[in-house]
Amino acid sequence: MNHPAFTVYRAEGIGRPLIFDSPHSGVRYPDDFDHAPPRAVVRLAEDTHVARLYGGAPAFGATLIEAMFPRAYIDANRNVDEIDIGLLEDAWPGPVSASRKTQQGIGLVWRVARGGAPMYARKLTTNELRQRIEQWYLPYHAAIAGELNRMHARFGAVWHINCHSMPSIGDANADNPGRARADFVLGDRDGTTCAPEFTRAVADTLSAMGYRVAVNDPYKGVEIVRRYGRPREARHSLQIEVNRALYMDESTLVQNAGYAVLEQNLRRLMAALAAFVDAKL
Numbered sequence: 001m002n003h004p005a006f007t008v009y010r011a012e013g014i015g016r017p018l019i020f021d022s023p024h025s026g027v028r029y030p031d032d033f034d035h036a037p038p039r040a041v042v043r044l045a046e047d048t049h050v051a052r053l054y055g056g057a058p059a060f061g062a063t064l065i066e067a068m069f070p071r072a073y074i075d076a077n078r079n080v081d082e083i084d085i086g087l088l089e090d091a092w093p094g095p096v097s098a099s100r101k102t103q104q105g106i107g108l109v110w111r112v113a114r115g116g117a118p119m120y121a122r123k124l125t126t127n128e129l130r131q132r133i134e135q136w137y138l139p140y141h142a143a144i145a146g147e148l149n150r151m152h153a154r155f156g157a158v159w160h161i162n163c164h165s166m167p168s169i170g171d172a173n174a175d176n177p178g179r180a181r182a183d184f185v186l187g188d189r190d191g192t193t194c195a196p197e198f199t200r201a202v203a204d205t206l207s208a209m210g211y212r213v214a215v216n217d218p219y220k221g222v223e224i225v226r227r228y229g230r231p232r233e234a235r236h237s238l239q240i241e242v243n244r245a246l247y248m249d250e251s252t253l254v255q256n257a258g259y260a261v262l263e264q265n266l267r268r269l270m271a272a273l274a275a276f277v278d279a280k281l
């Protein structure tokens with residue numbers, strides 16, 4: 001299923017209630033994204049290649065949803081009200097919540113690029129912001145909700161992995177700047193967005209491959225797992241952050257020699273999760 005904002009890759013046949021989404025790997029930069037820093041700097045906000053790393057999902061009966069727009073343009077992993085009013089030339093008519101992310105300049109629409117340079121040499125209009133929400137953000141969320149609801153209606157339960165990548169060293173906006181990251185960080189918002197056994201299944205599978213796995217430290221999961229994870233309704237959402245150094249050069253975004261190994265190991269993870277889901281149904 002194709003839309004300018006997203007692509008959905010479904011399995012043949014009925015498939016499994018196992019859904020992956022990649023909100024930050026989009027590289028279609030819209031013509032009206034007149035960012036001030038060079039594109040190479042703006043692109044450091046991406047989770048480059050993440051959707052492709054999980055591209056094998058349909059072969060395991062799973063669904064993959066890929067955001068096509070860049071995260072720095074509008075960030076699907078923020079609440080729609082995390083609006084930085086300092087970005088706007090006129091007053092935003094809707095609700096605004098001043099979160100820590102908006103104060104850091106990385107709210108719904110980023111005010112600064114990675115490294116702290118201002119993203120724009122001008123103010124944005126409320127009309128531009130409304131268009132970004134309506135044309136990109138909302139359709140992406142509708143795609144996630146639609147796929148989750150479709151599988152939940154059919155199977156009575158759904159398991160969702162929200163896929164990201166993280167810098168190998170925490171950057172200035174991280175909770176622990178300068179600290180080296182594990183290979184994977186799983187986030188279930190301290191056990192509130194999925195059953196603990198789902199987090200444990202992912203952690204155990206990755207650990208058995210030799211990876212260093214952290215849970216909720218320092219990334220607990222953000223808006224997408226918060227919004228869709230309701231374990232009491234058998235809707236399980238877990239965020240997975242993979243260390244970028246495992247698969248690419250972090251400054252050029254070019255895949256490195258580790259890419260193929262990681263891709264293969266993510267296929268093994270998907271196979272294990274398919275078995276996990278089958279055992280639960």
Ligand SMILES: [Zn+2]
Nearest residue numbers: 024047164165
């Ligand atoms: Zn991300």
